[in-house]
Amino acid sequence: MNVLRNVMASLFLLGATGAAMAEGRQSLGWGSLFNNDALGDDHDRWRSASLVVSHVRGEEWNGTRPDRFGALIEYRFRVEMITPENVATPNASDRLYVGALSFGAHTHFQKGAVEMSLGLDVVVVGPQTNVDQLQDSLHGLLSSSGVNVDGSQVDNAIYPTLTFEAGREFNFGGNGKIRPFVELQAGAETLARVGADVTFGGFGRGALLLRDSPTGQLYTGVAGERALGLSMILGGDIAYVADSQYLDTPGIVPEDMRARLRAGLHQQFRKGSLFYGVTYLSEEFESQPEGQLVGSISASLNF
Incomplete structure (x- = not known):
């Protein structure tokens, strides 16, 4: 409980710092993304499902990140289901079930042409x-197999998790742009990641884009220009994983390198938008027989 109190105090201080640095704080936008492997390779295993919901507050949005740390704060809630290959009768040699809830605050800012974010999440598992x-x-509503993971879950724990990202956008030809980025994370999983996202079309123009943790897919936190039409988003990254509390199980040997490849289509309408993407996730532990495809979906309505 002392750890939880300390982390909650840190989150409060991050929010309070932003409040002190920015007058006229207001709600700037909401964003969300839902992932499920049933939308990808039509299985129910490993990185099975997740949902992230973000609420962004700060000064009036002018199409670029502020140059002050704490001036813009994203409050993030996330739920994730990481499962063995068979959730009805888990194999003793498979990974343990991870039910994770996380609550956090992330500040997004810019120094010169480099976009940065720094956040702290409280990740609760077990x-x-x-x-x-x-x-x-x-599963009961969908007439799928029951989830019977009693005795096959990770232990109850709380992991404060820090995440830092830095990236820079470069335009090329017409509506094309590429954004290389690096990410450092320490906590529930400790890793270093490098990758890039490529966009063709108006998606993300003048918007605050946020990154989904399991897939790396981008979703909108603050709306920018609503350029009507279809956009394509491609991306990929590779990570060196130093430690994973999710795989701290006797008999499970984590892979120290992970790769993600993703693609998505974003359609902007006059009164809303729709996004569908798919991400390939490489194996996370040595006895995992193959990678997987996870589908992602996001929708919004404009009033």
């Missing part, structure tokens, strides 16, 4: 989250 019961209920 049976205490009741995420397995939520997944079991959802």
Whole structure:
């Protein structure tokens, strides 16, 4: 409980710092992204499902990140279901079930042409989250197999997790742009990642784009120009994984390198938008027989 109190105090201080640095703070936007491997390779395994919801507050948005740390804050909630290959009868040699809930605050800012973000999340895992019961209920609604992971879950724990990202955007030809980035994370999983995102079309123009943790897919936190039409988003990254609390299990040997390849289509309408993407995730532990495809979806309505 002392750890939880300390982390919650840190989150409060991050928000309070932003409040002190920016007068006239207001709601700037909401963003969300839903992932499920049933939308990708039509299985129910490993990085099975997740949902992220973000609320961004700060000064009036002018199409670029502020140059002050803490002037713009994203409050982030996330739920994730990481499962063995068979959730009805888990194999003893497979990874343990991870039901994760996380709550955090991230500040997004810019120094020169370099866009940066720094955030702290409280990641809660284990049976205490009741995420397995939520997944079991959802399976019941969809007439899928039940989730029976009693005794096959990671232990109850709370992991403060820091994430830092820096990237720079370069335009090339017409509506094309590329944004290389680096990411450092320490906590529930400790890793260093390098990658890039390529966009063709108006997606993200003048917007604050946020990165989904499991897939790396981008989603909108603050709307920018609503350029009507279809955009294509491609991306990929590779990470060196120093440690993963999700795979801290006897008999499971984590892979120290992970790769992600992703593609998506974003359609902007006059009164809303729709995004669908797919991400290939490489194996996360040595006995995982293959990688997987995860589908992502996001939609918004403009009033």
